[in-house]
Amino acid sequence: MRSGTLADSLQVQEGQDGRVVSLSGRLDTPAAASLWTSLMAEARKPGAPLVLDLAAVEAVDTTGATLLLTAQSAAEGGRIENASPGVVAVLDRVRDALAAPRPKVVPYRFSPLSGIGRRVVNALRGGVESLAFLGELLINALGTLIRPGRLRARELLRHLDEAGTRAFGLAVLLGSLLGVILAFQSAIPLRQFGAEVFVPSLVGISLLRELGPLMAGVVLAGRTGSAYAAELGTMTVNEEVAALRIMGIDPMALLVLPRVLAGILVMPVLSLVLTLAGLVGMAIVMALLGFQMTTVAQQLTNFVSLKDLMGGLFKAAVFGLAISVVGCRAGLGAGRGPRAVGDAATAAVVGGIVAIVVLDGAFAVLYERLGL
Structure with a gap:
């Protein structure tokens, strides 16, 4: 078994059953920013399945939860273990948000006819409002x-x-x-x-x-x-x-x-x-x-x-x-x-x-x- 430190709050251990990445402390936005590159690089390594051990994690925010879920999906057979109930609740909410359908992107279409029509309608509406104001x-x-x-x-x-x-x-x-x-x-x-x-x-x-x-x-x-x-x-x-x-x-x-x-x-x-x-x-x-x-x-x-x-x-x-x-x-x-x-x-x-x-x-x- 080999053990090494990737960051102050992240440790990885490799064994026959897989790679275990242990995190500790508060996984908030600053911590997620500093750990993102290291954790994603570890998740993308081929080989044994990746296990994210959150036993020592005190709390996470939405950015930290996004990092954990992204690393889990990037690793083959990745899973999250030993998370506290509060951390699990945040992970569930972020997982639902990430799974929600994205808003449909409507491509812009240049239509001179619709632009002219819109201007004419706005001009007529302004004329009616001006007549009402005069009355x-x-x-x-x-x-x-x-x-x-x-x-x-x-x-x-x-x-x-x-x-x-x-x-x-x-x-x-x-x-x-x-x-x-x-x-x-x-x-x-x-x-x-x-x-x-x-x-x-x-x-x-x-x-x-x-x-x-x-x-x-x-x-x-x-x-x-x-x-x-x-x-x-x-x-x-x-x-x-x-x-x-x-x-x-x-x-x-x-x-x-x-x-x-x-x-x-x-x-x-x-x-x-x-x-x-x-x-x-x-x-x-x-x-x-x-x-x-x-x-x-x-x-x-x-x-x-x-x-x-x-x-x-x-x-x-x-x-x-x-x-x-x-x-x-x-x-x-x-x-x-x-x-x-x-x-x-x-x-x-x-x-x-x-x-x-x-x-x-x-x-x-x-x-x-x-x-x-």
């Missing part, structure tokens, strides 16, 4: 007209300040730069025909009818739309919106309606501020080109009418409605997890900009048909 908002707005006390004036004033007053500086900066750029770029081609005097009318009409509301919408979507989505998304993730519903408080009237109303009221003012700043920037460029301010003013009064201003302000109000609704919808529809708020803010900005561009195109066709 609920309309019902709350009509209910507020009947009962004005439902609208919290303090919240409305706070959102007017955050969306409007704090954005005036950015609107002035963007408007003045836009006016300077438009004036310079318009003067270059018109100079070839000696028509630089028409730069004020060109820039004025562009700012009043198109660029003023559009750029103000971009500012509102970037600042306020994302803020709405982040605030409401955080409340949704923290289940504050659900708590309001449980207490019988309608989140549409408390959270959404003041924000939407603030967006509608702020956008015409932002558009007007941005347009006036753009006209000032254009006037500075015209002065640098040698034109008198009286000439600039005369061109503006001759070619820019009140309907241009009112049409631009009406578009701005509609843009504010769209941006506010998209931002609130993205916030209340936020999912769960650490990325939910960021995804909601991104969806609000992208959706708001896309919405105002689409609406601007629709207004262009409508004004052309109406002769405005």
